[in-house]
Amino acid sequence: MPLVTTGELVTRAAAHRSAVASFNIITLEHVEAVIAGAEAVHAPVVLQVSENAVTFRQGRLLPLARAAAAAAEHAAVPVALHLDHVRSEDLLRQAADAGFSSVMYDGARLPYEQNLAATRAAVDWAHARGLWIEAELGEVGGKNGEPPLDPHAPGARTDPVEARAFVAASGVDALAVAVGSAHAMTTRTATLDHDLIKRLSGTLDVPLVLHGSSGVPHGELAAAVAGGIAKVNVGTALNIALTGAIREFLAAHPEAVDSRPYLTVGREAMVRTVAETIDALGRATF
Numbered sequence: 001m002p003l004v005t006t007g008e009l010v011t012r013a014a015a016h017r018s019a020v021a022s023f024n025i026i027t028l029e030h031v032e033a034v035i036a037g038a039e040a041v042h043a044p045v046v047l048q049v050s051e052n053a054v055t056f057r058q059g060r061l062l063p064l065a066r067a068a069a070a071a072a073e074h075a076a077v078p079v080a081l082h083l084d085h086v087r088s089e090d091l092l093r094q095a096a097d098a099g100f101s102s103v104m105y106d107g108a109r110l111p112y113e114q115n116l117a118a119t120r121a122a123v124d125w126a127h128a129r130g131l132w133i134e135a136e137l138g139e140v141g142g143k144n145g146e147p148p149l150d151p152h153a154p155g156a157r158t159d160p161v162e163a164r165a166f167v168a169a170s171g172v173d174a175l176a177v178a179v180g181s182a183h184a185m186t187t188r189t190a191t192l193d194h195d196l197i198k199r200l201s202g203t204l205d206v207p208l209v210l211h212g213s214s215g216v217p218h219g220e221l222a223a224a225v226a227g228g229i230a231k232v233n234v235g236t237a238l239n240i241a242l243t244g245a246i247r248e249f250l251a252a253h254p255e256a257v258d259s260r261p262y263l264t265v266g267r268e269a270m271v272r273t274v275a276e277t278i279d280a281l282g283r284a285t286f
Contacts, residue, residue: 037274185215
């Protein structure tokens with residue numbers, strides 16, 4: 001079916017106290033696995049491309065974006081395209097023409113006033129072109145290979161009062177909040193601050209987004225959704241599934257040279273991870 005917008009999916013999920021799963025894609029196998037996993041549980045899904053993934057793809061956004069859009073057209077469930085963790089102004093300005101309906105503009109590592117000014121400028125530019133904008137306040141650790149922040153560190157929390165002022169002044173459509181998760185976690189050991197999630201949900205009038213969800217146990221994710229999280233970002237969990245399946249296949253078949261058999265088992269492992277994650281969230285309706 002035709003691409004839908006991220007804003008449509010997330011707004012509907014927030015209204016029904018559910019959440020949309022948003023998966024980072026790097027290869028065509030990621031794209032196919034995310035869609036197949038969503039189809040298996042009859043749920044909408046967001047395909048998201050990070051700035052890091054664009055760098056890996058030699059700085060070219062269009063090849064992966066075009067592949068994702070083409071795959072989405074054949075999907076049996078609604079699929080949206082989202083550009084994730086964008087810091088580059090040049091990349092931001094490629095979003096609309098590349099088929100993305102939304103962008104996460106990442107100014108979280110800037111001092112508050114600089115983050116606000118940069119985000120406000122991104123919002124003004126994006127809204128003029130019909131793009132939905134997500135931002136981040138209260139740094140979530142672990143990006144770009146840096147050590148994740150301790151989930152209980154004071155700096156890894158979003159302040160509700162500051163968040164309300166930031167949303168009002170920036171005009172963002174959704175806010176990624178720091179509530180105890182961290183990027184690039186390879187074990188599901190994060191403990192979320194559910195009281196803070198509820199306070200943020202009660203304070204803000206935009207949907208809340210949880211980053212670093214690969215390290216969050218499924219029960220914690222379900223509780224976060226019940227508390228007000230409406231978009232859940234997952235990336236590392238797919239790579240764990242893909243790499244683990246390929247490693248196991250190659251260990252059992254050291255003579256293998258054709259990439260298709262091991263990419264097949266890797267893709268199948270990601271499909272299972274996608275379906276399990278969406279099930280844990282309670283399956284957003286469409």
